[in-house]
Amino acid sequence: MLPVARAVVDVLSGRTGGPAALATVIGRSGSAPQVVGARLLLREDGVQVGTVGGGAIEEQVLDACRACLRDGSPRVVKAHLVRDLGMCCGGAMEVFVEYLAPEARLVLVGAGHVAQAVAPVAAGVGFRVVVVDDREDLLEHPAFAGAERHARDVDELELAVPDLGERDYVVILTRDHARDERALAHLVRRPHRYLGMIGSVRKVHAIVARVLRREQELGRPRPDLSRVRAPVGIALGGRTPAEIAISIVAELLADRHGGTGAAMNVVPQALARLGAAASTGVEGREGDARDDR
Incomplete structure:
Protein backbone atom coordinates (compact mmCIF):
# COMPACT_ATOMS: atom_id res chain seq x y z
CA MET A 1 0.00 0.00 0.00
CA LEU A 2 2.93 2.37 0.63
CA PRO A 3 3.82 2.81 -3.08
CA VAL A 4 0.19 3.74 -3.85
CA ALA A 5 0.09 6.19 -0.94
CA ARG A 6 3.29 7.83 -2.18
CA ALA A 7 1.89 7.99 -5.71
CA VAL A 8 -1.28 9.69 -4.43
CA VAL A 9 0.81 12.31 -2.61
CA ASP A 10 2.86 12.89 -5.77
CA VAL A 11 -0.30 13.46 -7.81
CA LEU A 12 -1.96 15.79 -5.31
CA SER A 13 1.23 17.81 -4.81
CA GLY A 14 1.63 18.28 -8.54
CA ARG A 15 4.98 16.48 -8.73
CA THR A 16 3.75 14.15 -11.48
CA GLY A 17 2.16 17.01 -13.42
CA GLY A 18 -1.31 15.63 -14.09
CA PRO A 19 -4.39 13.88 -12.70
CA ALA A 20 -4.87 10.21 -11.86
CA ALA A 21 -7.64 7.72 -11.15
CA LEU A 22 -7.56 5.83 -7.86
CA ALA A 23 -9.36 2.46 -7.61
CA THR A 24 -10.12 1.00 -4.17
CA VAL A 25 -11.62 -2.41 -3.41
CA ILE A 26 -14.65 -1.65 -1.23
CA GLY A 27 -16.33 -5.06 -1.25
CA ARG A 28 -15.47 -8.71 -1.83
CA SER A 29 -17.01 -12.10 -1.29
CA GLY A 30 -15.84 -15.64 -1.86
CA SER A 31 -12.48 -16.39 -3.43
CA ALA A 32 -11.62 -12.88 -4.69
CA PRO A 33 -7.99 -12.09 -5.55
CA GLN A 34 -7.66 -8.99 -3.35
CA VAL A 35 -8.76 -7.76 0.06
CA VAL A 36 -10.96 -4.78 0.88
CA GLY A 37 -8.78 -1.67 0.83
CA ALA A 38 -6.46 -2.82 -1.95
CA ARG A 39 -5.71 0.06 -4.31
CA LEU A 40 -4.57 0.75 -7.83
CA LEU A 41 -3.61 4.17 -9.17
CA LEU A 42 -3.52 4.98 -12.89
CA ARG A 43 -1.84 8.24 -13.89
CA GLU A 44 -2.77 10.30 -16.92
CA ASP A 45 0.51 9.32 -18.58
CA GLY A 46 -0.37 5.61 -18.29
CA VAL A 47 1.82 4.75 -15.32
CA GLN A 48 0.14 2.23 -12.99
CA VAL A 49 0.93 1.78 -9.30
CA GLY A 50 -0.58 -1.03 -7.21
CA THR A 51 -3.09 -3.74 -8.11
CA VAL A 52 -6.64 -4.85 -7.42
CA GLY A 53 -5.98 -8.45 -8.28
CA GLY A 54 -4.85 -8.76 -11.88
CA GLY A 55 -6.57 -10.61 -14.70
CA ALA A 56 -9.92 -9.67 -16.16
CA ILE A 57 -11.13 -7.79 -13.07
CA GLU A 58 -8.11 -5.53 -13.14
CA GLU A 59 -8.55 -4.85 -16.85
CA GLN A 60 -12.18 -3.87 -16.21
CA VAL A 61 -11.07 -1.57 -13.40
CA LEU A 62 -8.39 -0.03 -15.62
CA ASP A 63 -11.05 0.67 -18.25
CA ALA A 64 -13.08 2.43 -15.56
CA CYS A 65 -9.98 4.40 -14.53
CA ARG A 66 -9.42 5.54 -18.13
CA ALA A 67 -13.05 6.64 -18.37
CA CYS A 68 -12.70 8.47 -15.05
CA LEU A 69 -9.64 10.31 -16.37
CA ARG A 70 -11.63 11.38 -19.43
CA ASP A 71 -14.69 12.77 -17.65
CA GLY A 72 -13.57 13.31 -14.06
CA SER A 73 -16.55 11.39 -12.67
CA PRO A 74 -16.32 8.64 -10.02
CA ARG A 75 -17.80 5.24 -10.69
CA VAL A 76 -18.21 1.78 -9.13
CA VAL A 77 -17.17 -1.48 -10.80
CA LYS A 78 -19.12 -4.55 -9.66
CA ALA A 79 -18.35 -8.00 -11.05
CA HIS A 80 -18.85 -11.68 -10.27
CA LEU A 81 -15.50 -13.11 -11.21
CA VAL A 82 -16.81 -16.37 -12.74
CA ARG A 83 -20.18 -15.40 -14.16
CA ASP A 84 -19.20 -11.96 -15.49
CA LEU A 85 -15.50 -12.30 -16.24
CA GLY A 86 -14.82 -16.01 -16.66
CA MET A 87 -12.09 -16.00 -14.00
CA CYS A 88 -11.32 -19.13 -12.03
CA CYS A 89 -11.86 -17.33 -8.72
CA GLY A 90 -15.30 -17.98 -7.36
CA GLY A 91 -16.02 -14.69 -5.67
CA ALA A 92 -17.20 -11.18 -6.44
CA MET A 93 -15.63 -7.75 -6.10
CA GLU A 94 -16.77 -4.15 -5.86
CA VAL A 95 -14.28 -1.39 -6.69
CA PHE A 96 -14.69 2.36 -6.28
CA VAL A 97 -12.87 4.56 -8.82
CA GLU A 98 -12.29 8.26 -8.11
CA TYR A 99 -10.59 11.17 -9.85
CA LEU A 100 -7.53 12.77 -8.28
CA ALA A 101 -6.27 16.13 -9.49
CA PRO A 102 -3.20 18.08 -8.41
CA GLU A 103 -3.74 21.01 -6.09
CA ALA A 104 -4.04 24.11 -8.21
CA GLY A 258 -16.83 27.50 -13.56
CA GLY A 259 -18.85 29.97 -11.49
CA THR A 260 -19.91 33.44 -12.54
CA GLY A 261 -19.32 35.34 -9.33
CA ALA A 262 -22.92 36.56 -9.39
CA ALA A 263 -25.07 36.59 -6.27
CA MET A 264 -27.08 33.41 -5.71
CA ASN A 265 -30.09 35.23 -4.24
CA VAL A 266 -33.44 33.83 -5.47
CA VAL A 267 -35.71 35.62 -2.99
CA PRO A 268 -37.12 38.00 -5.68
CA GLN A 269 -38.10 35.00 -7.82
CA ALA A 270 -39.61 33.25 -4.81
CA LEU A 271 -41.67 36.35 -3.99
CA ALA A 272 -42.74 36.65 -7.61
CA ARG A 273 -43.91 33.02 -7.63
CA LEU A 274 -45.79 33.51 -4.38
CA GLY A 275 -47.43 36.61 -5.79
CA ALA A 276 -48.51 34.74 -8.90
CA ALA A 277 -49.85 31.88 -6.79
CA ALA A 278 -51.79 34.27 -4.55
CA SER A 279 -53.34 36.05 -7.52
CA THR A 280 -54.66 32.75 -8.91
CA GLY A 281 -55.77 31.39 -5.56
CA VAL A 282 -53.45 28.40 -5.80
CA GLU A 283 -51.91 29.00 -2.40
CA GLY A 284 -55.33 29.18 -0.75
CA ARG A 285 -56.48 25.92 -2.29
CA GLU A 286 -53.28 24.23 -1.10
CA GLY A 287 -53.99 25.54 2.39
CA ASP A 288 -57.56 24.18 2.28
CA ALA A 289 -56.27 20.77 1.27
CA ARG A 290 -53.90 20.68 4.20
CA ASP A 291 -56.75 21.64 6.55
CA ASP A 292 -58.90 18.80 5.14
CA ARG A 293 -56.18 16.32 5.99
Whole structure:
Protein backbone atom coordinates (compact mmCIF):
# COMPACT_ATOMS: atom_id res chain seq x y z
CA MET A 1 0.00 0.00 0.00
CA LEU A 2 2.93 2.37 0.63
CA PRO A 3 3.82 2.81 -3.08
CA VAL A 4 0.19 3.74 -3.85
CA ALA A 5 0.09 6.19 -0.94
CA ARG A 6 3.29 7.83 -2.18
CA ALA A 7 1.89 7.99 -5.71
CA VAL A 8 -1.28 9.69 -4.43
CA VAL A 9 0.81 12.31 -2.61
CA ASP A 10 2.86 12.89 -5.77
CA VAL A 11 -0.30 13.46 -7.81
CA LEU A 12 -1.96 15.79 -5.31
CA SER A 13 1.23 17.81 -4.81
CA GLY A 14 1.63 18.28 -8.54
CA ARG A 15 4.98 16.48 -8.73
CA THR A 16 3.75 14.15 -11.48
CA GLY A 17 2.16 17.01 -13.42
CA GLY A 18 -1.31 15.63 -14.09
CA PRO A 19 -4.39 13.88 -12.70
CA ALA A 20 -4.87 10.21 -11.86
CA ALA A 21 -7.64 7.72 -11.15
CA LEU A 22 -7.56 5.83 -7.86
CA ALA A 23 -9.36 2.46 -7.61
CA THR A 24 -10.12 1.00 -4.17
CA VAL A 25 -11.62 -2.41 -3.41
CA ILE A 26 -14.65 -1.65 -1.23
CA GLY A 27 -16.33 -5.06 -1.25
CA ARG A 28 -15.47 -8.71 -1.83
CA SER A 29 -17.01 -12.10 -1.29
CA GLY A 30 -15.84 -15.64 -1.86
CA SER A 31 -12.48 -16.39 -3.43
CA ALA A 32 -11.62 -12.88 -4.69
CA PRO A 33 -7.99 -12.09 -5.55
CA GLN A 34 -7.66 -8.99 -3.35
CA VAL A 35 -8.76 -7.76 0.06
CA VAL A 36 -10.96 -4.78 0.88
CA GLY A 37 -8.78 -1.67 0.83
CA ALA A 38 -6.46 -2.82 -1.95
CA ARG A 39 -5.71 0.06 -4.31
CA LEU A 40 -4.57 0.75 -7.83
CA LEU A 41 -3.61 4.17 -9.17
CA LEU A 42 -3.52 4.98 -12.89
CA ARG A 43 -1.84 8.24 -13.89
CA GLU A 44 -2.77 10.30 -16.92
CA ASP A 45 0.51 9.32 -18.58
CA GLY A 46 -0.37 5.61 -18.29
CA VAL A 47 1.82 4.75 -15.32
CA GLN A 48 0.14 2.23 -12.99
CA VAL A 49 0.93 1.78 -9.30
CA GLY A 50 -0.58 -1.03 -7.21
CA THR A 51 -3.09 -3.74 -8.11
CA VAL A 52 -6.64 -4.85 -7.42
CA GLY A 53 -5.98 -8.45 -8.28
CA GLY A 54 -4.85 -8.76 -11.88
CA GLY A 55 -6.57 -10.61 -14.70
CA ALA A 56 -9.92 -9.67 -16.16
CA ILE A 57 -11.13 -7.79 -13.07
CA GLU A 58 -8.11 -5.53 -13.14
CA GLU A 59 -8.55 -4.85 -16.85
CA GLN A 60 -12.18 -3.87 -16.21
CA VAL A 61 -11.07 -1.57 -13.40
CA LEU A 62 -8.39 -0.03 -15.62
CA ASP A 63 -11.05 0.67 -18.25
CA ALA A 64 -13.08 2.43 -15.56
CA CYS A 65 -9.98 4.40 -14.53
CA ARG A 66 -9.42 5.54 -18.13
CA ALA A 67 -13.05 6.64 -18.37
CA CYS A 68 -12.70 8.47 -15.05
CA LEU A 69 -9.64 10.31 -16.37
CA ARG A 70 -11.63 11.38 -19.43
CA ASP A 71 -14.69 12.77 -17.65
CA GLY A 72 -13.57 13.31 -14.06
CA SER A 73 -16.55 11.39 -12.67
CA PRO A 74 -16.32 8.64 -10.02
CA ARG A 75 -17.80 5.24 -10.69
CA VAL A 76 -18.21 1.78 -9.13
CA VAL A 77 -17.17 -1.48 -10.80
CA LYS A 78 -19.12 -4.55 -9.66
CA ALA A 79 -18.35 -8.00 -11.05
CA HIS A 80 -18.85 -11.68 -10.27
CA LEU A 81 -15.50 -13.11 -11.21
CA VAL A 82 -16.81 -16.37 -12.74
CA ARG A 83 -20.18 -15.40 -14.16
CA ASP A 84 -19.20 -11.96 -15.49
CA LEU A 85 -15.50 -12.30 -16.24
CA GLY A 86 -14.82 -16.01 -16.66
CA MET A 87 -12.09 -16.00 -14.00
CA CYS A 88 -11.32 -19.13 -12.03
CA CYS A 89 -11.86 -17.33 -8.72
CA GLY A 90 -15.30 -17.98 -7.36
CA GLY A 91 -16.02 -14.69 -5.67
CA ALA A 92 -17.20 -11.18 -6.44
CA MET A 93 -15.63 -7.75 -6.10
CA GLU A 94 -16.77 -4.15 -5.86
CA VAL A 95 -14.28 -1.39 -6.69
CA PHE A 96 -14.69 2.36 -6.28
CA VAL A 97 -12.87 4.56 -8.82
CA GLU A 98 -12.29 8.26 -8.11
CA TYR A 99 -10.59 11.17 -9.85
CA LEU A 100 -7.53 12.77 -8.28
CA ALA A 101 -6.27 16.13 -9.49
CA PRO A 102 -3.20 18.08 -8.41
CA GLU A 103 -3.74 21.01 -6.09
CA ALA A 104 -4.04 24.11 -8.21
CA ARG A 105 -0.88 26.20 -7.95
CA LEU A 106 -1.11 29.93 -7.29
CA VAL A 107 2.00 32.01 -7.99
CA LEU A 108 2.02 35.37 -6.22
CA VAL A 109 4.45 37.79 -7.84
CA GLY A 110 5.09 40.12 -4.95
CA ALA A 111 5.10 39.62 -1.19
CA GLY A 112 3.56 42.86 0.11
CA HIS A 113 0.46 43.47 2.20
CA VAL A 114 -2.06 42.15 -0.31
CA ALA A 115 -0.02 39.03 -1.07
CA GLN A 116 0.29 38.42 2.68
CA ALA A 117 -3.51 38.55 2.92
CA VAL A 118 -4.09 36.41 -0.19
CA ALA A 119 -1.70 33.56 0.66
CA PRO A 120 -3.47 32.06 3.72
CA VAL A 121 -6.93 32.49 2.20
CA ALA A 122 -5.85 30.78 -1.03
CA ALA A 123 -4.12 27.99 0.86
CA GLY A 124 -7.29 27.48 2.90
CA VAL A 125 -9.32 26.72 -0.23
CA GLY A 126 -6.81 24.30 -1.70
CA PHE A 127 -4.28 26.33 -3.66
CA ARG A 128 -0.60 25.45 -3.43
CA VAL A 129 0.95 28.88 -2.98
CA VAL A 130 4.26 30.05 -4.46
CA VAL A 131 5.59 33.52 -3.64
CA VAL A 132 8.22 35.37 -5.68
CA ASP A 133 9.82 38.59 -4.43
CA ASP A 134 13.39 39.89 -4.24
CA ARG A 135 12.82 41.17 -0.68
CA GLU A 136 13.91 38.24 1.44
CA ASP A 137 12.68 39.82 4.68
CA LEU A 138 9.11 39.87 3.36
CA LEU A 139 9.33 36.24 2.30
CA GLU A 140 9.83 35.38 5.98
CA HIS A 141 6.39 36.79 6.88
CA PRO A 142 4.25 34.23 8.81
CA ALA A 143 1.58 34.42 6.09
CA PHE A 144 3.96 32.56 3.78
CA ALA A 145 4.94 29.86 6.28
CA GLY A 146 3.37 27.08 4.22
CA ALA A 147 4.26 28.53 0.82
CA GLU A 148 7.10 27.84 -1.57
CA ARG A 149 9.23 30.99 -1.61
CA HIS A 150 11.71 32.34 -4.16
CA ALA A 151 13.91 35.39 -3.61
CA ARG A 152 13.81 36.67 -7.20
CA ASP A 153 12.83 39.92 -8.89
CA VAL A 154 10.34 40.08 -11.77
CA ASP A 155 13.13 39.85 -14.35
CA GLU A 156 13.97 36.42 -12.94
CA LEU A 157 10.51 34.85 -13.05
CA GLU A 158 11.62 32.16 -15.46
CA LEU A 159 14.27 31.09 -12.96
CA ALA A 160 11.85 31.26 -10.03
CA VAL A 161 9.06 29.25 -11.72
CA PRO A 162 10.57 27.45 -14.72
CA ASP A 163 7.74 24.90 -14.93
CA LEU A 164 4.78 27.28 -15.24
CA GLY A 165 1.96 25.36 -16.94
CA GLU A 166 -1.58 25.54 -18.29
CA ARG A 167 -3.08 24.66 -14.88
CA ASP A 168 -1.34 27.45 -12.97
CA TYR A 169 -2.86 30.64 -11.57
CA VAL A 170 -0.67 33.75 -11.36
CA VAL A 171 -1.40 37.06 -9.65
CA ILE A 172 0.88 40.09 -10.04
CA LEU A 173 1.07 42.16 -6.82
CA THR A 174 4.45 43.89 -6.91
CA ARG A 175 5.43 47.11 -5.18
CA ASP A 176 5.42 49.40 -8.22
CA HIS A 177 3.88 49.86 -11.66
CA ALA A 178 7.12 49.28 -13.55
CA ARG A 179 7.56 45.83 -11.99
CA ASP A 180 3.91 44.98 -12.63
CA GLU A 181 4.40 45.89 -16.28
CA ARG A 182 7.58 43.84 -16.68
CA ALA A 183 5.92 40.87 -14.98
CA LEU A 184 2.84 41.08 -17.19
CA ALA A 185 4.91 41.43 -20.37
CA HIS A 186 6.83 38.28 -19.46
CA LEU A 187 3.94 36.19 -18.16
CA VAL A 188 1.53 36.73 -21.06
CA ARG A 189 4.04 34.79 -23.18
CA ARG A 190 4.17 31.86 -20.78
CA PRO A 191 1.59 29.11 -20.15
CA HIS A 192 -1.06 29.84 -17.50
CA ARG A 193 -4.70 29.21 -16.73
CA TYR A 194 -5.32 32.57 -15.10
CA LEU A 195 -3.18 35.71 -14.96
CA GLY A 196 -4.31 38.57 -12.75
CA MET A 197 -2.78 41.97 -12.01
CA ILE A 198 -3.70 44.38 -9.25
CA GLY A 199 -4.19 48.06 -10.00
CA SER A 200 -6.58 50.85 -10.93
CA VAL A 201 -8.49 50.90 -14.19
CA ARG A 202 -6.27 53.74 -15.43
CA LYS A 203 -3.11 51.81 -14.58
CA VAL A 204 -4.36 48.68 -16.35
CA HIS A 205 -5.23 50.59 -19.54
CA ALA A 206 -1.79 52.21 -19.60
CA ILE A 207 0.16 49.02 -18.93
CA VAL A 208 -1.78 46.89 -21.42
CA ALA A 209 -1.31 49.55 -24.11
CA ARG A 210 2.44 49.72 -23.48
CA VAL A 211 2.85 45.95 -23.44
CA LEU A 212 0.99 45.55 -26.74
CA ARG A 213 2.87 48.45 -28.35
CA ARG A 214 6.20 46.93 -27.34
CA GLU A 215 5.22 43.55 -28.75
CA GLN A 216 4.27 45.22 -32.02
CA GLU A 217 7.57 47.11 -32.14
CA LEU A 218 9.40 43.82 -31.66
CA GLY A 219 7.52 42.38 -34.63
CA ARG A 220 5.76 39.76 -32.55
CA PRO A 221 2.10 38.75 -32.85
CA ARG A 222 -0.30 40.12 -30.26
CA PRO A 223 -0.22 37.92 -27.15
CA ASP A 224 -3.35 36.10 -25.98
CA LEU A 225 -4.91 38.20 -23.22
CA SER A 226 -8.12 36.17 -22.92
CA ARG A 227 -7.12 34.73 -19.54
CA VAL A 228 -5.77 37.98 -18.11
CA ARG A 229 -7.83 39.59 -15.33
CA ALA A 230 -6.98 43.19 -14.48
CA PRO A 231 -7.88 44.77 -12.20
CA VAL A 232 -7.84 41.39 -10.50
CA GLY A 233 -10.75 40.23 -8.37
CA ILE A 234 -14.53 40.46 -8.11
CA ALA A 235 -16.12 43.87 -7.44
CA LEU A 236 -16.97 43.53 -3.76
CA GLY A 237 -16.24 47.15 -2.87
CA GLY A 238 -13.59 46.48 -0.21
CA ARG A 239 -10.32 48.40 -0.02
CA THR A 240 -8.28 46.84 2.80
CA PRO A 241 -5.72 44.10 2.00
CA ALA A 242 -7.96 41.49 3.65
CA GLU A 243 -11.01 42.62 1.65
CA ILE A 244 -9.00 42.70 -1.59
CA ALA A 245 -7.70 39.21 -0.83
CA ILE A 246 -11.24 37.86 -0.51
CA SER A 247 -12.13 39.51 -3.82
CA ILE A 248 -9.13 37.95 -5.55
CA VAL A 249 -9.61 34.45 -4.15
CA ALA A 250 -13.33 34.61 -4.97
CA GLU A 251 -12.43 35.18 -8.62
CA LEU A 252 -9.91 32.32 -8.51
CA LEU A 253 -12.61 30.01 -7.17
CA ALA A 254 -15.11 31.15 -9.79
CA ASP A 255 -12.57 30.30 -12.49
CA ARG A 256 -11.68 26.95 -10.93
CA HIS A 257 -15.28 25.81 -10.53
CA GLY A 258 -16.83 27.50 -13.56
CA GLY A 259 -18.85 29.97 -11.49
CA THR A 260 -19.91 33.44 -12.54
CA GLY A 261 -19.32 35.34 -9.33
CA ALA A 262 -22.92 36.56 -9.39
CA ALA A 263 -25.07 36.59 -6.27
CA MET A 264 -27.08 33.41 -5.71
CA ASN A 265 -30.09 35.23 -4.24
CA VAL A 266 -33.44 33.83 -5.47
CA VAL A 267 -35.71 35.62 -2.99
CA PRO A 268 -37.12 38.00 -5.68
CA GLN A 269 -38.10 35.00 -7.82
CA ALA A 270 -39.61 33.25 -4.81
CA LEU A 271 -41.67 36.35 -3.99
CA ALA A 272 -42.74 36.65 -7.61
CA ARG A 273 -43.91 33.02 -7.63
CA LEU A 274 -45.79 33.51 -4.38
CA GLY A 275 -47.43 36.61 -5.79
CA ALA A 276 -48.51 34.74 -8.90
CA ALA A 277 -49.85 31.88 -6.79
CA ALA A 278 -51.79 34.27 -4.55
CA SER A 279 -53.34 36.05 -7.52
CA THR A 280 -54.66 32.75 -8.91
CA GLY A 281 -55.77 31.39 -5.56
CA VAL A 282 -53.45 28.40 -5.80
CA GLU A 283 -51.91 29.00 -2.40
CA GLY A 284 -55.33 29.18 -0.75
CA ARG A 285 -56.48 25.92 -2.29
CA GLU A 286 -53.28 24.23 -1.10
CA GLY A 287 -53.99 25.54 2.39
CA ASP A 288 -57.56 24.18 2.28
CA ALA A 289 -56.27 20.77 1.27
CA ARG A 290 -53.90 20.68 4.20
CA ASP A 291 -56.75 21.64 6.55
CA ASP A 292 -58.90 18.80 5.14
CA ARG A 293 -56.18 16.32 5.99
